[in-house]
Structures are given as C-alpha cells and as structure tokens.
Amino acid sequence: MVSPKSAPEQARIKRRISSTKLFYLAALRPRQWTKNLVVFAAPLFAFNLTWQSILGCLLAFVLFCCASSGFYLINDIADVESDRQHPIKCKRPIAAGLVSIPAAVAISMVLLGAALSFSWLRSPALGITLTGYVFLQIAYNLKLKHTPILDIVAIATGFVLRAYAGFAATEIALSTWFVLCTAMLALFLGIEKRKAELRLSEIGGGKTRAVLKCYSLPLLSRMESTVTTGAFMSYALWSAGPIVRGATTPWMMLTIPFVLYGIFRYQMLSDPKDILSGTENELGQRQHTERPEEVLLTDIPILLTVISWVVTVFMILLLKHYGLI
Known part of the structure; x- marks a missing residue:
C-alpha cells in the first residue's frame, strides 16, 4: 500500500504546478496583447460605440491574442539559440528551458487553429483578415525578419491588419x-x-x-x-x-x-x-x-x-x- 504524501511534499508539488502554469503563461507574452487593442480603434475613431460593436471588437481582440501568442511561441522556438545570447530575451521561458519545445509547438497549434476557426465562423471578412495575419507572420518568421526594411514594413502591416479586424468584426467603415x-x-x-x-x-x-x-x-x-x-x-x-x-x-x-x-x-x-x-x-x-x-x-x-x-x-x-x- 502506497502511503499518502506528507503535507510539505504536497505543498511543494502544488507550488511546482503553479510555477509551471506561470511559465507557460509567460511564454504566451500576455504583455504583448496590448498591441491587439488596436482592433477597438475602428468603432472609437468612427464614434460608433455600441454594445454590438464593442462585443465584436472584443471577439477580434481575443482571436488576435490567440494567434499572436501562437506565433510568439513559434518565434521563440526558431530563435531559441540567439535568444540565449540576448541580455533580456535569454529569460524567456523557452530560451531558459522552463517550457519544453514540444509543449510550445502543441500549444501554438491549438491557439492558431482555434483563432482561425472562430474567425471564419464570425464572418468571412474577419476570417480573411486573420488568415492574412497568419500568412504575414509565417512570411515574417521565415524570411521577412531577415530582410532590411521589409522587416519593419511587416511589423507595421500587422498593426494595420489588427485595425482592419475591428472593421471586419463590426462592419464599421474606416x-x-x-x-x-x-x-x-x-x-x-x-x-x-x-x-x-x-x-x-x-x-x-x-x-x-x-x-x-x-x-x-x-x-x-x-x-x-x-x-x-x-x-x-x-x-x-x-x-x-x-x-x-x-x-x-x-x-x-x-x-x-x-x-x-x-x-x-x-x-x-x-x-x-x-x-x-x-x-x-x-x-x-x-x-x-x-x-x-x-x-x-x-x-x-x-x-x-x-x-x-x-x-x-x-x-x-x-x-x-x-x-x-
């Protein structure tokens, strides 16, 4: 018969699980989600703030958070060696070895799949916008981030797509x-x-x-x-x-x-x-x-x-x- 774990050991296990959850959350870079607030610009700049427009933008915000976090994981996997040489990026969970690469790949696939699926269910315009963002991020990670000028243009295009997503989710003219x-x-x-x-x-x-x-x-x-x-x-x-x-x-x-x-x-x-x-x-x-x-x-x-x-x-x-x- 296996004896039950002692209280201190159970506490250590709970702390370890809690810390692991925080590492995975940090890998998603929640602070970067502030960039996705641009989706709310469409109703705000059009002076068309209604519950319908706010809820539509909120959905677009959540979907872009999922998609962007999925690509942050992919980017961190691709740049893991260079990040380890960076004075700040070396502390990222994947570069620091706190989140395994297989787990990061699985989470990114789930986030991207969910974001694309729900965007197309919401409306074709939002689906096209988010799909365009996904292709942009793929191109950025594979080629554009290594190409001068185009790397900056790609970053800017990501913000424009976020702003357009606000229109796509609310049908408010920009x-x-x-x-x-x-x-x-x-x-x-x-x-x-x-x-x-x-x-x-x-x-x-x-x-x-x-x-x-x-x-x-x-x-x-x-x-x-x-x-x-x-x-x-x-x-x-x-x-x-x-x-x-x-x-x-x-x-x-x-x-x-x-x-x-x-x-x-x-x-x-x-x-x-x-x-x-x-x-x-x-x-x-x-x-x-x-x-x-x-x-x-x-x-x-x-x-x-x-x-x-x-x-x-x-x-x-x-x-x-x-x-x-």
Missing part, C-alpha cells in the same frame, strides 16, 4: 486618414524597436539579430523622421473633420497635443545619447523601447497621455451625442 495614420504610427514603432535593438547590441558587443547588420542609427533616425511627419499629418487631417472626410467632428483637433506629446516622449526615451550616457537603472528603463508594449505599461507620462486622449475622445463623443458641439 477613414482613409485613419488607416494611413495607423500605418505611419506602426512604422514608427517598428523603427523604434530596431533602434533599441541596435543600441543594445552595440552596448552588449554583438548583434543578436542578423538584420541589424544592415541598419545604422543615422539611417533609422532618417526613416523615423519621415514616418513621424507622415503620422502627425495624417492624424491632423483626420481630426480636421468631415471637410476632409476624416472624423465626424473637427473638435477632434483638441486631441492633437496628446498625440504630439506621446510621439515626442517616445522619441526622448529612445534617444541614443540619453541611453548611452544613462545610469544602469536608466538604461534598464529605456530598454523598453525595444518592446513598445512595455512603454505603454510602465512609462507614467505616456500612460497618462493615452488615458487623457481616451477621456478627451469620450467627452467629445458625449457632447456630440447630445448636440452640444
């Missing part, structure tokens, strides 16, 4: 200026990501991503200047209102300062001179520009700027609804 602004801001974040990776690789003494050999800080700075101008101008034109087929009210121009400050604040955090001359603690904080989602969650000024922008938009929406503006 403004041309909104799509252009989304593309420009996505290119901006992609360039900033490469800038941060390039700086960190130079500080660490080696490039852990092969495509970084094709970039330099001056080149990325020139690219950043171009897309920043494009992003601001397209947003300003959208906010000008119906006269340019943009927002439904020109009062959206009140939100321009928040967009401008957010862009400038992000650029300040990623400034090469600041980072190279900063303390070790400051360096750790600014490394987040390699991961844009970390900036949104950890930088207080940018977080307050986003909250202020959302509150202002809702106030304009409310005043417009009651005919006060």
